[in-house]
Amino acid sequence: QVQLVESGGGLVQAGGSLRLSCAASGRTFSTSPMGWFRQAPGKEREFVAAISWSSTITYYGDSVKGRFTVSRDNAKNTLYLQLLSLKPEDTAVYYCAAAPGVVRGWTSEYAYNYWGQGTQVTVSS
Numbered sequence: 001q002v003q004l005v006e007s008g009g010g011l012v013q014a015g016g017s018l019r020l021s022c023a024a025s026g027r028t029f030s031t032s033p034m035g036w037f038r039q040a041p042g043k044e045r046e047f048v049a050a051i052s053w054s055s056t057i058t059y060y061g062d063s064v065k066g067r068f069t070v071s072r073d074n075a076k077n078t079l080y081l082q083l084l085s086l087k088p089e090d091t092a093v094y095y096c097a098a099a100p101g102v103v104r105g106w107t108s109e110y111a112y113n114y115w116g117q118g119t120q121v122t123v124s125s
Helices: none
Strands: 003-007 010-013 018-025 034-039 046-051 058-060 068-073 078-083 092-098 119-124
Touching (some): 003 092, 018 092, 018 119, 034 068, 046 078, 058 068, 078 092
Antiparallel strands (some): 018 078, 034 092, 068 078, 092 119
């Protein structure tokens, strides 16, 4: 069982930055691939980033490549997402998710068994 709690969202101007955190409880975090997704009003959930348990493999959605960076600290049971050069179209609720035991398909929401409650990111123009 993994419980996830996101934090760090807020209101920021275009071009600004934020750092999201996802605190995890449960002994499987350090061996679980982790992901970030987002959902804007009226839109489907969108893949943002994923990272392997060892941090050696990362994936990014096309819309965030070069601007967002995913990382993790297994000693602190925490997942991070650094958001730079934010745009109004980045406005969404951001969710972290865990996929313990899953070895592929991390860009799909269906790979993930555990989800946080989400944190709102709003980017003003």
